[in-house]
Amino acid sequence: MTYRSGRHFLQLPGPTQVPGRVFRAMNRAVIDHRGPEFGRMTLGLFEGLKWVFGDPAHVFIFPSSASGCWEAALVNTLSPGDRVLLFENGFFAAKWGSFARALGLEVEVMAGDWRRPVDPARIAARLAEDTEREIQAVLVVHNETSTGVTSDIAALRAALDAHDHPALLMVDAVSSLAAAPYRQAEWGVDVTVSGSQKGLMLPPGLGFCAVSEKALDRHRAGATSPRAASPRAYFDWTEMSRDNEGGYFPYTPPTTLLYGLEASLAMLREEGADATFARHARLAEATRRAVAGWGLRNYCQDPKAVSSAGTTVLVGEGEDAEAFRLAALDRFDMSLGTGLGPLKGKVFRIGHLGDLNELMLMGALAGVEMGLKTSGIAHEPGGLSAAADFLASA
Structure with missing residues (x-):
């Protein structure tokens, strides 16, 4: 190594x-x-x-x-x-x-x-x-x-x-x-x-x-x-x-x-509960906008039930989410969540909780976009800019 x-x-x-x-x-x-x-x-x-x-x-x-x-x-x-x-x-x-x-x-x-x-x-x-x-x-x-x-x-x-x-x-x-x-x-x-x-x-x-x-x-x-x-x-x-x-x-x-x-x-305590929850909600929304900008789908189908902790992303039929995840790890030193149980190979998961801010999230989303490009997952190029525009305005 x-x-x-x-x-x-x-x-x-x-x-x-x-x-x-x-x-x-x-x-x-x-x-x-x-x-x-x-x-x-x-x-x-x-x-x-x-x-x-x-x-x-x-x-x-x-x-x-x-x-x-x-x-x-x-x-x-x-x-x-x-x-x-x-x-x-x-x-x-x-x-x-x-x-x-x-x-x-x-x-x-x-x-x-x-x-x-x-x-x-x-x-x-x-x-x-x-x-x-x-x-x-x-x-x-x-x-x-x-x-x-x-x-x-x-x-x-x-x-x-x-x-x-x-x-x-x-x-x-x-x-x-x-x-x-x-x-x-x-x-x-x-x-x-x-x-x-x-x-x-x-x-x-x-x-x-x-x-x-x-x-x-x-x-x-x-x-x-x-x-x-x-x-x-x-x-x-x-x-x-x-x-x-x-x-x-x-x-x-x-x-x-x-x-x-x-x-x-x-x-x-220092951040305050309301501020902590608002930060997580803001970063989660930016992630979802990135996913939509890439032309990918959020696995959650209920807009009222989307998570502030992590976003599960569904890839296209016949595409391998696990191969993409491993490529992102190998090329860009980033660990994304794997699909579990029947979702193995069908989804990948982006965590956006804990000790995280806007620039850290944008770095992660940039890694996802580069991983999509190098692994051949079909996507549009607008995800990163959609997240950046939202965070800049929010």
Whole structure:
């Protein structure tokens, strides 16, 4: 291998570029994870995470990927044999369902159009049929990273409330957290799952479960809740809750990642939530204008459901999106997201979340345009200028 000058463009919809400020925060000596300094830091992290998630009762931090917290959400609130309703409109929704089946849950799949958001009306109709209240949880993905489609979580809560259904509402917000508005308490979400490596601008390695009092009551087998009897050890909320009260963990935590989390939360506070969301929306719109300018198609077909975190681009029939993606990596040192599952070779994904500004995005879009030229993907030449015109005027 030879040296490549400049920086690698990591334009995935996660992991995202880690800011220098976060890396510098992580470059500190490890402290005693049972000592008072550590406890004070962690209690501050819990408060910061509550602000990011939108005021849940508590946020559990696990040394894991977000996928680990898919499991934590299920085993802490449900029992083997419980029925869950999964709206499957993307690769990661389907993957969460596979976890549920492996854990002994009865997964009822509501197949959706991968190019469109979750349909609250269909969920409402199914809940109306569930007169015996067999469905214990509804599982949905807020922003489906594989397709670039965002769903209306508030409307889903309204569907549950319209039928006074007691099912827990569980949401995967892995790629939407800190990239698009998310209001857990206001939207009535019981468990939100997310991870460190996307909008939070950290390396992979931290998983989060933001939980409501209803979810905690289900876990504790409260007076009005059935007992959550799934086997659990590492992901058990009981031990975590006990130790978290003082800012500690029941096992050795990833201290340096927590240093980084402290820095990333401070950065998000300094920018402000509204400004963060507006920046992501602006960069996303510029990306979509570039895609349209190239004569390519956004995989998402609902203009109201387009993602602020990433854009999934559909190439023409008979063209190979994977070959284009690999050519962009080889020629221009840029990583774009691959097509997942049945979308392999049909789409590529442009991430535009995390620590990103206009010039960084324009560099990435220039790389895409050059990659289209060198790989033979049919396109028009106007994408880059369309994005530049929008960003200059915005």
